[in-house]
Amino acid sequence: MDIYDHERMRQFFAPKNIAIVGASSRNAWFGNMLNNSERLGSGCCFYPVNPKAEEISGVKAYKSIADLPESVIDFGVVMVKASLAFDAVQQLAKRGIKNLFLISSGYAETGEKGTLQQSELQKYCNENDIKLIGPNCLGFMNVADRYSIFCGGAVEGKFLPGAIGIVGQSGATSEIIATRLLQKMLGISLYITTGNEAVITAEDCIEYLIHDETTRVITGFIEEFRNVTKLKEVTLQAAQKGIPLILIKIGRSDKGSQAARSHTGALSGNDAVLDGFFRQYGIIRVDTIEELIETAGIFTHCSLPAGDGLGIYTLSGGLGGLYADLCSDLGIRLPSFSRQTISRLMAVLPDFAAPDNPLDLTGAGFRSGTEKIFEILGSDENINIIAPLCIPPQGAFDSDLARAINEIFISRMDGIGKTIVPIPFTEMNDHAREYFHKSGVYPIEQPELGFRAIAHLIRYSQFLRKTGNIKEKRENH
Amino acid sequence: MDIYDHERMRQFFAPKNIAIVGASSRNAWFGNMLNNSERLGSGCCFYPVNPKAEEISGVKAYKSIADLPESVIDFGVVMVKASLAFDAVQQLAKRGIKNLFLISSGYAETGEKGTLQQSELQKYCNENDIKLIGPNCLGFMNVADRYSIFCGGAVEGKFLPGAIGIVGQSGATSEIIATRLLQKMLGISLYITTGNEAVITAEDCIEYLIHDETTRVITGFIEEFRNVTKLKEVTLQAAQKGIPLILIKIGRSDKGSQAARSHTGALSGNDAVLDGFFRQYGIIRVDTIEELIETAGIFTHCSLPAGDGLGIYTLSGGLGGLYADLCSDLGIRLPSFSRQTISRLMAVLPDFAAPDNPLDLTGAGFRSGTEKIFEILGSDENINIIAPLCIPPQGAFDSDLARAINEIFISRMDGIGKTIVPIPFTEMNDHAREYFHKSGVYPIEQPELGFRAIAHLIRYSQFLRKTGNIKEKRENH
Numbered sequence: 001m002d003i004y005d006h007e008r009m010r011q012f013f014a015p016k017n018i019a020i021v022g023a024s025s026r027n028a029w030f031g032n033m034l035n036n037s038e039r040l041g042s043g044c045c046f047y048p049v050n051p052k053a054e055e056i057s058g059v060k061a062y063k064s065i066a067d068l069p070e071s072v073i074d075f076g077v078v079m080v081k082a083s084l085a086f087d088a089v090q091q092l093a094k095r096g097i098k099n100l101f102l103i104s105s106g107y108a109e110t111g112e113k114g115t116l117q118q119s120e121l122q123k124y125c126n127e128n129d130i131k132l133i134g135p136n137c138l139g140f141m142n143v144a145d146r147y148s149i150f151c152g153g154a155v156e157g158k159f160l161p162g163a164i165g166i167v168g169q170s171g172a173t174s175e176i177i178a179t180r181l182l183q184k185m186l187g188i189s190l191y192i193t194t195g196n197e198a199v200i201t202a203e204d205c206i207e208y209l210i211h212d213e214t215t216r217v218i219t220g221f222i223e224e225f226r227n228v229t230k231l232k233e234v235t236l237q238a239a240q241k242g243i244p245l246i247l248i249k250i251g252r253s254d255k256g257s258q259a260a261r262s263h264t265g266a267l268s269g270n271d272a273v274l275d276g277f278f279r280q281y282g283i284i285r286v287d288t289i290e291e292l293i294e295t296a297g298i299f300t301h302c303s304l305p306a307g308d309g310l311g312i313y314t315l316s317g318g319l320g321g322l323y324a325d326l327c328s329d330l331g332i333r334l335p336s337f338s339r340q341t342i343s344r345l346m347a348v349l350p351d352f353a354a355p356d357n358p359l360d361l362t363g364a365g366f367r368s369g370t371e372k373i374f375e376i377l378g379s380d381e382n383i384n385i386i387a388p389l390c391i392p393p394q395g396a397f398d399s400d401l402a403r404a405i406n407e408i409f410i411s412r413m414d415g416i417g418k419t420i421v422p423i424p425f426t427e428m429n430d431h432a433r434e435y436f437h438k439s440g441v442y443p444i445e446q447p448e449l450g451f452r453a454i455a456h457l458i459r460y461s462q463f464l465r466k467t468g469n470i471k472e473k474r475e476n477h
Numbered sequence: 478m479d480i481y482d483h484e485r486m487r488q489f490f491a492p493k494n495i496a497i498v499g500a501s502s503r504n505a506w507f508g509n510m511l512n513n514s515e516r517l518g519s520g521c522c523f524y525p526v527n528p529k530a531e532e533i534s535g536v537k538a539y540k541s542i543a544d545l546p547e548s549v550i551d552f553g554v555v556m557v558k559a560s561l562a563f564d565a566v567q568q569l570a571k572r573g574i575k576n577l578f579l580i581s582s583g584y585a586e587t588g589e590k591g592t593l594q595q596s597e598l599q600k601y602c603n604e605n606d607i608k609l610i611g612p613n614c615l616g617f618m619n620v621a622d623r624y625s626i627f628c629g630g631a632v633e634g635k636f637l638p639g640a641i642g643i644v645g646q647s648g649a650t651s652e653i654i655a656t657r658l659l660q661k662m663l664g665i666s667l668y669i670t671t672g673n674e675a676v677i678t679a680e681d682c683i684e685y686l687i688h689d690e691t692t693r694v695i696t697g698f699i700e701e702f703r704n705v706t707k708l709k710e711v712t713l714q715a716a717q718k719g720i721p722l723i724l725i726k727i728g729r730s731d732k733g734s735q736a737a738r739s740h741t742g743a744l745s746g747n748d749a750v751l752d753g754f755f756r757q758y759g760i761i762r763v764d765t766i767e768e769l770i771e772t773a774g775i776f777t778h779c780s781l782p783a784g785d786g787l788g789i790y791t792l793s794g795g796l797g798g799l800y801a802d803l804c805s806d807l808g809i810r811l812p813s814f815s816r817q818t819i820s821r822l823m824a825v826l827p828d829f830a831a832p833d834n835p836l837d838l839t840g841a842g843f844r845s846g847t848e849k850i851f852e853i854l855g856s857d858e859n860i861n862i863i864a865p866l867c868i869p870p871q872g873a874f875d876s877d878l879a880r881a882i883n884e885i886f887i888s889r890m891d892g893i894g895k896t897i898v899p900i901p902f903t904e905m906n907d908h909a910r911e912y913f914h915k916s917g918v919y920p921i922e923q924p925e926l927g928f929r930a931i932a933h934l935i936r937y938s939q940f941l942r943k944t945g946n947i948k949e950k951r952e953n954h
Contacts, residue, residue: 170798172793173793176796255802288925318647322765325727328731328732425653426656448765448768
């Protein structure tokens with residue numbers, strides 16, 4: 001990304017004084033925008049434009065774009081209906097406001113006439129150096145830097161700044177992604193919805209996130225890549241920086257592809273070709289929002305493993321068997337322990353016939369000798385990733401016992417030189433999330449999704465290694 | 478199951494006065510047992526036997542089995558170590574106490590010597606008409622009838638009676654199953670752990686649950702079926718009663734199979750053969766605890782569909798595409814709507830180009846016209862299952878709007894003659910679970926798992942129809 005473009009995009013995603021053309025209390029958009037901005041603690045100022053109102057939601061309104069104060073506004077939001085929007089865009093541009101967000105729907109997603117209107121808009125923006133997001137989207141929320149023109153109403157939870165970028169071609173779906181990330185205390189850098197992408201595309205947003213110096217993991221909900229040449233360029237840049245792209249790309253099925261088409265006017269393309277492309281370029285494709293969240297959680301918290309061997313210890317033989325089956329389904333290797341590891345394990349876990357991987361500590365072993373287990377597995381050279389047992393405190397188990405079990409790996413994980421992915425015995429809740437968050441640990445919340453995420457981590461490490469892009473060692477958390 | 482055996486098992490699972498040989502405050506077993514019994518509100522009386530204590534956890538103790546009161550005790554629990562347990566079993570039997578639970582481990586799961594001890598125990602029990610559960614398990618909890626000798630410490634939540642039976646060969650794993658069911662307000666009939674199954678096997682428990690008149694869905698965590706002949710018999714009985722068996726059977730992988738072997742002494746058998754057997758006998762095999770829970774939830778709440786066509790409506794095109802892809806992966810058919818359905822939909826949802834399945838109500842349609850959608854889909858003969866949008870109240874959406882959206886299907890689902898499986902837009906929480914529970918609805922909590930459960934429901938209906946076992950129409954909830 002050239003320096004001019006990057007700086008322009010940086011300004012785009014940091015709007016300070018924002019005109020809102022068509023702001024009204026008859027729909028939820030402006031109210032949501034104010035509300036999100038306030039929840040984020042942003043210093044954005046809003047200048048609603050509405051010929052029929054003195055004020056909207058307590059904010060002074062202006063009769064027309066011409067009435068807006070001079071040289072103050074650096075960003076324009078247009079929420080009038082599609083037939084009036086182009087005129088508003090032109091008026092804003094003539095006043096020098098060239099960073100825009102067009103909310104309105106009624107463009108390429110509705111058929112031929114809308115497609116023509118969108119082309120006209122696109123041409124005008126390109127010829128006049130206008131950066132525009134939309135139409136038919138919810139805007140963006142720069143959580144890390146605290147700027148928001150986001151007009152969706154469904155992001156729940158505390159807006160936590162962090163290292164995960166979100167690019168959503170579907171507004172509502174990406175709101176679910178943002179909500180789930182926040183619920184799991186996974187912080188967001190910049191969350192952008194792109195809709196029909198008349199000007200700024202998902203590829204542009206991904207490129208920006210790669211270079212924003214905050215984002216370490218990029219997630220996305222994608223219906224169509226409109227610029228595959230650019231996508232190839234940006235994935236190479238991402239690989240060089242070791243920033244993974246974790247994407248849901250719908251359209252595996254005919255129906256899914258059709259839904260994408262009628263939704264944001266996307267042509268979702270030949271899926272098998274795209275899947276091959278993803279593999280070649282190291283893009284991590286996930287099938288569900290839940291898998292995306294677990295994968296983003298593990299990628300933001302774990303070091304890249306030096307190899308593909310996973311070692312597990314748990315307190316139930318039944319769970320061990322369940323985990324082994326899931327790992328086998330996903331092609332995750334559970335190496336047998338070395339002879340030395342086995343004899344060391346037998347010394348600390350009495351009554352043990354033959355310790356195997358996954359290791360069942362048993363009800364007895366689990367209460368004594370466990371503090372050695374983590375170090376013993378850590379010194380086995382066949383094991384690159386350790387999935388230790390962890391216990392959410394305030395559950396069925398005594399809290400002191402739970403903390404003691406967790407401390408075993410929390411206190412030793414930094415020095416051990418392995419990738420650590422804890423597996424909780426009981427279900428995680430908000431209290432447990434906060435507790436583990438403070439320790440810099442992301443426990444997998446559901447074994448199957450967690451193992452899928454581990455498989456992605458292993459494959460991504462292999463991809464970076466193969467393409468010569470692993471330069472430095474990353475530590476856990 | 479013959480009447481004598483069933484009556485004997487009924488008594489077995491309803492213990493009233495229980496001797497606990499080896500009860501002690503040095504381990505958690507007896508304390509857990511008391512605690513679980515109390516939480517369940519059971520009227521069970523406990524008679525701890527310990528030569529060195531006057532009382533244990535506030536309960537009067539007896540020096541020896543001989544000291545126990547005459548003609549009172551109807552059940553014996555043995556928690557002394559394996560080398561002493563056989564003697565205790567014999568002493569109890571000689572006093573006429575022939576319903577037993579042996580907690581201790583150290584039998585077939587530990588190798589040759591333990592296997593011999595277990596055989597000896599088994600032989601004695603069979604020759605002396607002793608029903609025994611264990612060794613190496615956690616006992617059982619008869620939630621529906623309020624009897625418990627359960628000594629596990631990890632079942633969380635309120636013990637809710639209901640229609641789901643649990644058979645667990647792994648104690649800890651089945652505790653997770655019980656906990657998750659309760660968290661999702663799915664009531665339990667009888668929860669049995671079977672461990673090494675010296676006498677009472679998982680097959681025996683399944684047979685009992687089929688005939689207990691309370692259980693409508695049987696779930697299980699299985700490492701090995703020890704009596705395949707009996708399994709065949711009981712699955713036929715289950716099919717005749719339309720009671721589905723929803724089982725995790727570990728051992729798909731070598732490691733999983735090995736884990737099962739060292740855990741409860743199970744030989745987990747050739748998995749491919751078993752998988753074929755499961756399909757032939759209509760046993761629903763699930764891969765994870767999460768899939769088991771969703772499947773049990775849907776089977777207890779939904780009528781069996783008359784065909785395999787699923788119709789979905791949601792408020793986001795992106796989600797519609799995601800759902801379509803997941804359904805395609807799982808072989809779930811999303812039929813196109815009939816011409817009449819399309820024209821009726823276009824009449825109530827203005828600005829609609831071409832309504833398709835999954836149906837995107839869009840942000841506008843979602844607020845008006847939605848009340849007709851459910852009935853329109855309901856009268857389309859291609860659609861047998863409807864997955865309506867539902868909104869957990871007290872989330873990001875206005876609660877009144879959420880309730881109105883939910884009422885659309887809640888108020889109409891009984892008369893519509895279709896299978897109803899709501900899909901929530903935002904994440905479920907305890908409040909939402911209670912709200913939907915009161916309406917007799919089980920929303921799927923994660924789309925992928927929910928669609929897997931729907932696929933199981935469709936295949937199970939097809940199985941019952943093919944084997945001539947659908948006799949009556951079941952209503953939703």
